[in-house]
Amino acid sequence: MxxxxxxxxxxxxxxxxxxxxxxxxxxxxxxxxxxxxxxxxxxxxxxxxxxxxxxxxxxxxxxxxxxxxxxxxxxxCDRDNAVRLENRKELLLKIIDVAMEEGMQLSFTLEEFVELTALRAKEKIDLLRQVRVVFIECNREQVEYFAKRLQTDSGVSITPLVLDDFRQDVGRWQPTVASSDLVITTFFHYDEVKELLGVRKNVLAIALDPQIETIVRIARIPAGKKIGLVCKSDNFAGKVLLALKNAGIDNLAIEVFASLSSQAPITEILSQLDVVICSPGRRREVEQYAHRRQEIIEFVYKPDVASINLLRAALIDLRRQ
Structure with a gap:
């Protein structure tokens, strides 16, 4: 190249x-x-x-x-035939057109088609609201943030579970996990979670990657700036630093501040920083005590495209069984 x-x-x-x-x-x-x-x-x-x-x-x-x-x-891909993100609506409309044509060939009117599709969509939404999912991850910030986002987007009931908590008291959490329809974890912890479950259970492994905008903003921080990473756990901090290293961002001196327990320390710490990188769980607190000229960058992980599609398919299939 x-x-x-x-x-x-x-x-x-x-x-x-x-x-x-x-x-x-x-x-x-x-x-x-x-x-x-x-x-x-x-x-x-x-x-x-x-x-x-x-x-x-x-x-x-x-x-x-x-x-x-x-x-x-x-x-x-053949660029002329590639299904690009901006053309998803057009593709969906074509699928609907085909479905309407087939419905009319079965002697359904357009009004009946609209009524049946609306009813079917409502049934799917109601079914998803009955699905119970447990999401197991190794750091609290990631598990809470992802569970909240997934629950908001899909209506599925999500129970966030930190892997250390599960390890330390399997008996306490086993009924919750056993009664769930699906357990989600990351590829890194998939084998351990399967072993801890000790029962036959649907476990879906997904990949969580740093949000592109987050990486780009950090990469653009000018040299010489005082940068701090404020989060809830050393585990999350370690993942952030590793993600930055993997992205080739190894020229920044970032000081880590995790597990702060009172307002006084964070106020004092923020006063010394030019840029604050924070976990989703501490963003509101950081914004409350930061001064106006500080840049605040929320470090967000999100599932990759393949994982999102796989998860959506798995949720729908659960209620077909």
Whole structure:
């Protein structure tokens, strides 16, 4: 690849990899239908981590540039036929048109079609509200934030469970887990969660990645700024620092402030910082005591596109059984 990867540029490595892949496609080096190097091959060639290449590929797949096929690899999409995010509405309308035509061939009127589809959608919504899900993760910030977002978006009842709490008192949490329809965890903890459950239970592993906007904002922090990471646990802080390192952001001195118990320390700490990176669980507190000139960056993790689609399908399938 002709576009060099520069670690000290201030631009996250995975964005540089993404732009390099796009440049190759625009130059015609890789055409529609061409198979790209594997994540491992490209990471070796560019001398970056495999996770960096994976993030770049996921972004390009979400934008309709690339398409991954299980067991075969990653390919360049036909741009004229690619299903891009901005065309989802158009695609859905085509699906509805086909359904209407088939309904009319079955002698249903358009009014009956509208009535039946509205009824079916309501049934699905009601069914989702009956689904009970447990989300198990290793740090409290992540598990609480994700559970709240998922519950708001889908109406599904989510019980957040910190992995350490589950380890220390399996007996207490076992009834909650056993009565749930689905257990969600991350790929990193999947094997341990399965072992802790000790019963046959639906467990779905998802990938949680840092939000792109968060990484970009941190990468753009000018040199010399005093930066602090304010969160609830050392576990979360460690994940943030590792994520920044994997993105190639290793030129910033970030001081960690976790598990602060009173207002006085956080007020004193914030007064010494130019930029505050905070976990979702501490954002409101940080905003309350920060001074006006400080930049506040909330460090948010979110499921990747494939995980979101997999989760949606799993929730719908639960009530078909």
């Amino acid at each position: 002709s576009s060099p990867i520069t670690r000290k540029s201030g631009t996250p490595l995975y964005i540089q990899v993404k732009e390099s892949v796009l440049a190759e496609i625009k130059r015609g080096e890789w055409k529609a239908g061409d198979k790209l190097p594997t994540e491992r091959e490209l990471s070796v060639k560019l001398k970056v981590s495999r996770n960096t290449v994976s993030q770049a590929y996921q972004e390009l797949e979400a934008e309709g540039i690339l398409s991954s096929v299980q067991g075969r690899g990653t390919f360049v």
